[in-house]
Amino acid sequence: MANLQILSDVPSDLGAFSGGSWFANLPLTNLLTQQPKQVARSTSAATSATRFVCDLGQARQLQSFALIGSNLSAKSKVRFRVSNNADSSAPLIDATVSGYPPNIVFGSMPWGQFPWSGYRDDPLPAGQVTYYQAPAPVAGRYVFIDVDDATNTAGYVQIGRFMAGAAFVPRYNMAYGAALKWNDPTRVSTSVGGQKWFDKRPNFRGFRASFEHATEGEAYGAIYDLHRRVGISGNLLMIYDPADQADVILRRTIYGSMTELSEIVTANASVDAPYTWSLAIEELI
The missing domain is CATH 2.60.120.260 (Galactose-binding domain-like)
Structure with missing residues (x-):
């Protein structure tokens, strides 16, 4: 991977x-x-x-x-x-x-x-x-x-x-537990008789991952600038695994915006990669 x-x-x-x-x-x-x-x-x-x-x-x-x-x-x-x-x-x-x-x-x-x-x-x-x-x-x-x-x-x-x-590629990949899901914003209402009515809206994907080993250059370089310059109003393209098979790669590639800006945490005393952060994205459609 x-x-x-x-x-x-x-x-x-x-x-x-x-x-x-x-x-x-x-x-x-x-x-x-x-x-x-x-x-x-x-x-x-x-x-x-x-x-x-x-x-x-x-x-x-x-x-x-x-x-x-x-x-x-x-x-x-x-x-x-x-x-x-x-x-x-x-x-x-x-x-x-x-x-x-x-x-x-x-x-x-x-x-x-x-x-x-x-x-x-x-x-x-x-x-x-x-x-x-x-x-x-x-x-x-x-x-x-x-x-x-x-x-x-x-x-x-x-x-x-x-x-x-030039894409940002972290030295250490995301931790286990990365999750991709479909979001369905369809509005559901129920009649007096119990029937359900659906105001159908397009589904869109969401993605969340944590990174447990970031170097200082990454934490206060690429990640810091990603939060400062892009924020939640900007856009990005996330490629989950560039080595994926051709029929899978686009299912885990999301063009979207960040839903929140995580803390950059000094999590351990490692000289090499002491920082952690997380990434949460919702698809722009």
């Missing part, structure tokens, strides 16, 4: 977006809002339309990239490139990944009902997430995203959020 990753407070939120062909009322600037249903939508599914460039203004540390709340199809591919040149020459990162990994856990459905493609078309409530982490961070100014999904049956590509930065 690989250590949990948290992508937040990303330099791409300071970037200028251009390229491709996107509807004027659903522009690329929607990639900056934290609401994944406030999408940027291309005018067609042609590869000339479904691309964009994020100019960060100066070289910044980059390693992790995410397209969140998209409608990418099973055949889609996404190319991530980072360069210090506006023409994309001499790329520091150049990687192409599947835009939509399988989303049904093998063996989870009765024999004969399992779609052998491994896909179903309802990655609800939050939509599809495409995530890529490069082997090592680089310092780059321009991020180039090329989406190849020309056969998308919708006739366009839409993306709710784009994040590019």
Whole structure:
């Protein structure tokens, strides 16, 4: 199991977006809002339309990239490139990944009902997430995203959020007891006769974990800044286990916001990792 990753407070939120062909009322600037249903939508599914460039203004540390709340199809591919040149020459990162990994856990459905493609078309409530982490961070100014999904049956590509930065990966992973759950905010009322009536609302996921061994650099560096700069009003992408099988990884990947800011506790006399903290997230949909 690989250590949990948290992508937040990303330099791409300071970037200028251009390229491709996107509807004027659903522009690329929607990639900056934290609401994944406030999408940027291309005018067609042609590869000339479904691309964009994020100019960060100066070289910044980059390693992790995410397209969140998209409608990418099973055949889609996404190319991530980072360069210090506006023409994309001499790329520091150049990687192409599947835009939509399988989303049904093998063996989870009765024999004969399992779609052998491994896909179903309802990655609800939050939509599809495409995530890529490069082997090592680089310092780059321009991020180039090329989406190849020309056969998308919708006739366009839409993306709710784009994040590019360097994820925080704790040296020591979360403790046993980490928990993921579904929350159902549906309102239930009961009639005089005893019948129940349901005001159905979309389900969303919640996650909670504790970290029992944090170094001083982590506690008063990444964790301190996560609480100070992101808080409960900001957003983050949590990847539970980047080494998960493709059909499981998105079930434990959550784009959301923190529900509380835990104390950073000096819990022991360890010279290496004396601090503890906890993380509680609710999904943004």
